[in-house]
Amino acid sequence: DAGITQSPRHKVTETGTPVTLRCHQTENHRYMYWYRQDPGHGLRLIHYSYGVKDTDKGEVSDGYSVSRSKTEDFLLTLESATSSQTSVYFCAISRAGGPGYEQFFGPGTRLTVL
Amino acid sequence: GQQLNQSPQSMFIQEGEDVSMNCTSSSIFNTWLWYKQDPGEGPVLLIALYKAGELTSNGRLTAQFGITRKDSFLNISASIPSDVGIYFCAGQTPGNTGKLIFGQGTTLQVKP
Numbered sequence: 001d002a003g004i005t006q007s008p009r010h011k012v013t014e015t016g017t018p019v020t021l022r023c024h025q026t027e028n029h030r031y032m033y034w035y036r037q038d039p040g041h042g043l044r045l046i047h048y049s050y051g052v053k054d055t056d057k058g059e060v061s062d063g064y065s066v067s068r069s070k071t072e073d074f075l076l077t078l079e080s081a082t083s084s085q086t087s088v089y090f091c092a093i094s095r096a097g098g099p100g101y102e103q104f105f106g107p108g109t110r111l112t113v114l
Numbered sequence: 115g116q117q118l119n120q121s122p123q124s125m126f127i128q129e130g131e132d133v134s135m136n137c138t139s140s141s142i143f144n145t146w147l148w149y150k151q152d153p154g155e156g157p158v159l160l161i162a163l164y165k166a167g168e169l170t171s172n173g174r175l176t177a178q179f180g181i182t183r184k185d186s187f188l189n190i191s192a193s194i195p196s197d198v199g200i201y202f203c204a205g206q207t208p209g210n211t212g213k214l215i216f217g218q219g220t221t222l223q224v225k226p
Contacts (some may be wrong), residue, residue, distance in 0.1 A: 001170030031212050042202060043157070043216040073202060090156050094212060101212045102147060
């Protein structure tokens with residue numbers, strides 16, 4: 001158990017509304033990641049963070065923003081949700097300094113945008 | 115962008131059979147990881163590989179880091195019903211510290 005929680009676990013929202021997903025870790029890891037998982041696409045990186053207030057874009061960052069004001073929390077915001085953002089979102093953490101930066105995943109948030 | 119080609123996409127096998135899946139790329143990797151995902155849950159790390167040619171086992175699972183650094187395979191011996199799930203390979207390329215690229219996944223179904 002990597003001590004990762006995600007909230008909410010399920011959310012249904014309407015097109016055009018803002019949505020924030022939260023990832024919380026208890027083990028003080030430096031790296032945190034947000035992925036989305038869609039059928040046929042595997043896991044795709046949205047944004048990641050390598051420290052407090054240090055973030056960078058992944059391959060599918062359009063329409064998403066992130067913030068990390070504390071080591072333990074990494075927030076993903078959809079400023080104006082669209083139906084194409086219906087997906088399962090996973091947060092992951094990684095211990096800096098390891099040989100392979102193994103990532104450990106949270107339980108996921110299932111988001112439906114109507 | 116960089117891609118991992120994972121095959122097969124799906125497998126339907128009889129309990130007790132051995133399973134083999136692999137990932138290939140045109141890029142070289144520093145690290146190969148194999149994950150399993152059960153329905154409704156996040157991926158769980160099974161095996162991590164760090165050196166070309168490395169062969170690592172975890173119970174009935176065996177994975178190898180290809181000698182060219184462009185591929186990896188995962189074998190499951192004597193499959194059981196709880197092996198059902200989606201298996202993902204992931205790799206880290208040189209110069210992409212902290213970031214992984216994931217394969218599309220192999221869906222495994224086991225018939226008792």
